[in-house]
Amino acid sequence: MFAEATEVALKSGWFLEHAWVVPVIPALSFFLIIFFGKRMPKKGSEFGVASMLGSLVFAGGAAYQWIQRVNGAPEGAFVSPVVKTWTWWQNSGISFGIGQHVDGLTVAILLVVAFISTLVQIYSLEYLRGDRRYTHFFASLTLFSAGMLNMVVAENMIQLILGWEIMGLCSFLLIGHWWEEGANSRAALKAFFTTRTGDIGLLTGTAILFFSANEWTTKTLGVSGFSIRGLSSWALSGDPGHAAITMGAIALFIAAIGKSGQFPLHTWLPDAMAGPTPVSSLLHSSTMVVAGVFLVARLYPVFFKGMDILGGSANFIVVIGGITIVIAALLAFVQTDIKKVLAYSTVSQLGYMMMGLGAGAWLPAVFHIFTHAFFKACLFLGAGSISHSSSHHSFEMKKDMGGLRKFMPITFGTWIISTLALCGVFPFSGFFSKDEIIDNVGHNGYNVFMYVGLAGAFLTAAYMTRATYLTFFGQPRGASAGEHHEEESHDSHAAHDDHADHGHDAHDSHDAHASQGPHESGWLITVPLIILATLALSSGFLNALPFGEKFENFKKWVEPSAEVVNPTGIAYVVGGVGEARIASETPTDSTVEEGEAHSETPMAPTASGEDTYSSESGHSKSPCGTETPEQGVCAAPQLNHAPFKWSKAGMSMLIVLAGFLLSLFVCIQLYEKKNKKFVGLTERNKVLGFGYKLLVNKYYLDVLYEKIIVRSIAHPISAAVYWFNQKVLDGVINGAGTTAKGIAGWVYRNIDQRVVDGAVNGTGSVAQGAGSALRPVQSGKVNQYGALLFGAAAIGALVLVIVNT
Amino acid sequence: MEVISNHNWALTVGTFLPLVGVLIMLFIPKAEEALIKSVAIATAIATLAVGIYTMVQFDFGNAGAMQFVAQHDWISVIKSSYYIGIDGISLPLYLLSMVITVLVMIYSWDHVPSPGNPKAFFILMLILQTGMAGTFIARDLILFFVFFELVLLPMYFMIGVWGGENRQYASLKFFLYTMFGSALMLVAFLALFFKTGAESFSIPFLIEQGMNISRTTQIWIFAGMFVGFAVKVPMFPFHTWLPDAHTQAPTQGSVILAAVLLKLGTYGFVRIAIPVLPEAAKAWAPYIGGLAVIGIIYGSLGCLAQTDMKRLIAFSSVAHMGFVMLGISTLTSFGMNAAMFGMVAHGLITGMLFFVAGSVKERYHTLEIKRISGMLLQMPKLGWILGFCAMASLGLPGLAGFWGEFPAILSAYQPAPGLSVNVFRTYMVIAAIGTVFAAGYLLWLFQRIAFGEPAAEFAAGHGHDEDIHDVNKFEWIAWTPLLIAIVVFGVYPQLMFKVLDPAVGVTLKAFGG
């Protein structure tokens, strides 16, 4: 069947060929900002914004051309990624390349990242105006984007790690942006340290996979065992031993857990809210934290085989994802800090993505990354907008907010849209992604987790309602009501207080806010909000399953088709002959590459930027993922998609609605009506007879809801979870440091200083002691000297006599 | 080995030029401090120029082979000769030693530690330079030994005379430790000499003959060398001299110690112990690797326990050299390359860290982590440089540290044939955990020192102000090259690997690559 492969040229294009430029632009502008930023009129921010716009353009171009490429290809054919490698460095024959691996996933994420970064930077122009470290902020922000983009285009694991770590560094710098306060820098430290802990997995995993795969990939594809392309095909080739790939996958997933704030390593994420709001919005909602998810999606075949996804039984990823969803969602209830609510909701959304990936719902998960980015960014920026303009730089919903909808209509509107999207209400974007995940999870036989997903949806709706209510409805409280904080109270919740963001030089504007009272933010803030909200509303239609095939563009463009392809077909894709030459020009390049580039494909098309692929006609179900391909290799496992059913959709809608109503009701009871109502109620309960029960039932319900359901959810369970979270997990994370220090101290004091060192110093003192012990020998008495002299002689003589007779 | 280049005078000149400078300085009266300093720096720069000339003339296409080889009779009666040469392994370290010396001297221009006396101070540094450079080019065991020992006295005095409160103890300890090591090393060399037929001390010759020695004998001889080199590295449990020496030494001493002297040990392993005694190396590798990872974890824990910045950095050296030794112990060219790279990277980074520590000490008159904070507010540049070095040191990709650390970990996954894979994979995981610790203590240091508000005692108007100024001219001159090098090697490691790789390949012939 492989013989009658038909060669068809694939479209490519300049932007596609040069997608690697996307990360390079911000990287360069980072240095510009560092070195010249301070001297620029806008303190370097213009570099940042400009570079992000630049990358956005390039990313857009790449995306467009990718779509062209896909559309140009026959239906269901495997559209080979546009890959380029240059040897970065070489060590005893193992070459570490750097380059690009551009396919649907890449361009999608590139687009999102570039887009969100741009908006966030624009937003920050206003939000951080006058900040003490304005320039540093933009520098780090830009570098961060560079890192993320680099990770997305990464051609191999090393490059990916590079981007991954740069993000870690930037998150450290950005979370700790206001490092004057210990809490912030501690949060930064914690974030870096936690993710770094996960990175153990990344390093070991990479090592394991590399050494197990390298031989195969070099032989078959002529690429090193670091190459993402190589690893993907290798995973599905049936070559890997079970142990190796499983270990590798698990290790890598641990890294993902750390980065994507999955249970149990999610605790750093809420603390990371210590950073400025734009940071939270960019790093800790829409881009960096999805790096882990991206890693799984990127090397999906590896996890697919390693974790035995679709193997019928629950696997590591899906379990973790599921747990995370619930845990995080429950936690979101007890937060009074709006950003923390959003943070936990992020965690639980990431949980969705993981669960989806774990359950074989690759596409919906990726799509959820896509949509989630928009509305979560929007929510965070919204929260920022509130604190910036209305709540006196506080994020305390209960203390400082409430009834803001009249004051900040735009913020309110965008907020509502995004919330609906987050809750997955039709037809907002969240619906099309999140619902798909739940749907496919169930369809792939992970029923338990489908219910988990639904429960998550319910909780999401509930806590978002609560947050919304507390923020926008009811009466203005605290700062929003124009109260001035005493400086002490001001600092008392300093950890989440942005007062520092204007620096001490800007206190006047600071007070100006308060005097004006709540008001809408400036256009630099609202415009991004509006744009994001629009996308939160619309982006779902990229892959609107309900409206049939022609709306499933995202699927078409992004999902690689699982198909056995000619290894040379893939391996040849060094970005056309032209690039192949570039590749071969680099002196230390692996010869294999040229080998397969020229010898193995005699009919290599001459036109640069055209690739060959082979498709088999009339081929229904690909063997990829299930059994090993006879000839050729697979690039992606065969996945199946749940057909859309309104019934299921409706059901989930209902659940969301229930969550919404319930929560709303409870909120009103709690925060609007306050206690007097049911104080009276209880009296009446005591006084009145049995007949009013039905009337009273309402209040019974009231009581029931308030006292039992809400309490039982809010307090015992989630409190318990929260306690577990704060005490145990957090304890572990923080404790790790302290205990390590403790151990260290002990080792240092006892082993190092006493034993090891003591041994050394000991010998010295022993020698000294011996010295004084021997002094009596030197008594100074001639006779004794003589005695000694002759005694020694006599003994010696005696011995000799005895020996020699 | 045939003479490849006819510039074989270059190495000799590059090695002994500092001594000429010393001779000149001897005749300059003590009072002429400026003159003394400039003569010394001029000498160092001239030396560096010769070194760069060597590099330019170096045939990179043939980096595996000995170049600039020069051989003359020296002590014919014990069959030891003045036999020098340079290859891909020696070259980076050879140059590193020269660069560091120049930078340290420039730094010393206005940083001569008490009790002053720049004349002696600079003279000692020049002598050190000769010793270090000589060790890296010696091709004859006895010559190697002489140079190896030559660095002892100058460093002893540097620590003992210009050091901190507890300097005398520290210097003596440093000296006795190293001397003990080299005594055993010497015995090992001699045993090697006689077991190979008492014909020559030349390393190439011994490499040819070494494998004929019976395995058990090899193991014993290796043991001797092991102690000698391990003390210098320093490997757990021979490391206890290091923290004291570093803490007490003057900044310049610490920098040279960290940047170059520690490398003498690892270099000894790579250049002598392993290629000459392959069998023994195989037998020892697991234990070396084990000690290496212990060193990694142990050093990190040590760091976490420290309250003194300089001491913390010193312990971090133990951890980093652990990575280097792990790479070496895999006996694969991959790991060896990583180790060599790690040596240079550690030289640059930790050297830089010690520079910073020195400047901090000079400004705050203390290195107690508890007392210092908010450095970024008072001295943003210095603070960020510290941050940069911390990041580099914890192995952030894109900076030099990563390319020594990560490949070393990687290499442990697949040690040379004949070594227990499982053992080394365990090492790999432990080492990976070590990287987390590294992040832990370095960021912890950075956070506590650089972040936060300045401590009251150092805040403006509390006496110390006049000392608390940001990076000054000489510091910039001395540091910029290092900082740039850290970035350059991080971004384009190929620069070094392409030099190391062939040489390492040659070194590991006995192991089939």
Next chain:
Amino acid sequence: MFVNQFLILAAVLFCIGVYGVIARKNAVLVLMSIELILNSVNINLLAFSMRNGSLDGHTFALYIIAIAAAEVGVGLAMVLLMYRNRRSIDLDELSEMKG
């Protein structure tokens, strides 16, 4: 010939001499004891010389006698010096320097 008796005599003298050196505190007596040892050596030499029938022994003995004389001269001079300095020739007093 009957050499053994001479040897035994010499050995006895030797032992007495050694005992004297070790036991006596009086410098002069110690000198005497050393003389005893030397003479025991002489006796040995002469006895052997007689047995072997070569003159070397005698020659050696003569040398020893001559040098012993010189030695004793120096020795007595020193003892005299000691007596001058300390008014005593008790060797136990010669322990200013020790340890």
Next chain:
Amino acid sequence: MLSTIATAAWSSPTIDYHALAPEMILGAGIVLLLLLDLFLSDARKWILTPVASFTLLGAFLPVLTLALNNAGTRQMFDGRYVIDDFSLVMKGMFLLAGYVVVLLAADYIREGDYYQGEFWFLMLSSIMGMVMMASSRDLISIFVSLEFLSIPAYMLAAWRKRDSRSNEAGIKYYLLGVFASAIMLYGMSLLYGITNSTKLTEIGASLGSNLTSIRALAVFFVVIGFAFKISAVPFHTWAPDTYQGAPTPVTAFLSVASKAAGFVALVTVVYVGFPGSHAVWQPVFWILSAATMTLGNVMALKQTSIVRMLAYSSIAQGGFILMPLAVAGETGVAESALRAVVTYLIVYAATNLGVFAVVMVVARKTRSGEISSYGGLFSYAPGIATLMTIFMASLAGIPPFGGWFGKFAAFQSLVSAGTTWAYVLAIIGGVNSVVAFGYYGSILREMWMRPVPDGDTSPVSVKSSLAVALGITGLATLLLGVLPGIVIHFGDIAGLAGAFGR
């Protein structure tokens, strides 16, 4: 029987005057000194110093010529007096060492008004004894030259008449010395009885390698006699007290020259006389060597007086020099062992004389013999301090100063023996060389790292003669370290090792 001997025809021995030239010049010089001392007025006694030194240098000339026209081994008195490379090297060393000692002593003696004439006379006689010792190959001549070099030394030790310490030093040295040589003589008499000869070669031949208890006893007693001279533990007890009590130049002389003479005698006796009976002396030397260096070092650690510390240090050094002899009997080691001993002796002589020169210079200023008086020397006398550093480093065996090569040679011959015991001794030696730095380092510490005790930082004045001494020794130490080839060339003395016939 006696009659037969009496009637034997007398044939006068042929005398090689060129070979005897050094001894003759020395003799002439000694006589000249005596006469001058007799006839010169005290005011002009200073002439004696140049006379003494020129006598020594004069005696050195024929040594050079003999060395240069290498007519092979010269023998006299049917092989009882031999001039071969070994003896030439040692003669040269004794003469030069003597010269340096004269330089050291010159001012000391003149200022102290210590009977210059007699002093030089005795010192030259002692050196003469040593020079003869280097050539003696017969029990009698060995004994004679031994006493010849010792008896003047006894008197020199007690030279400061009114100083009870000097007196004490002399008496201890004398009594123990005589006692030891008496024991040695007893051993010699036994040897003679066994082998019926006093000529070492014949003794070696007839001793062979089969041992009886009596032979072992004889060999052992002889060895003890010299073990005393080289102050090997446990025959070292006299050394510290004597060194401390004797005038410093004399101490330098004893610790270098007479120790070297002891080694020369030892080597001669062992190599020529007892090559076969190494079963006896190898273990003896092993024990002596190990004990000597260990005890020497350990005791030295404790000392506060510089001279006494140096005394123990020189004991310890003796232990190192003994190391190669402990394996000299092994196959093929003899030569390298001999070379090691000679090399070490030469290096040690140069360094130790230098040390004493510095000690005298410093003592002239600080008027104290305490180690603490060296505090801060570097700050006010950098030159002296640097020289002292070089000497100390050399004694500690740190490259590139002479000492390292001496130790290296010693270790080399040990390892070349390759026996377990050899390795054990090598390890002991290694450890000891580290311990040794404990006290050498303490002096460095005083000089470089400690403050000046009495705050008196007036520069040190160095007498010209001392300056010359310092120059010679310092240069030698450095040169021997950097280019050891030159000594080892002299040390290349297969002739003596030939006796091992293996």
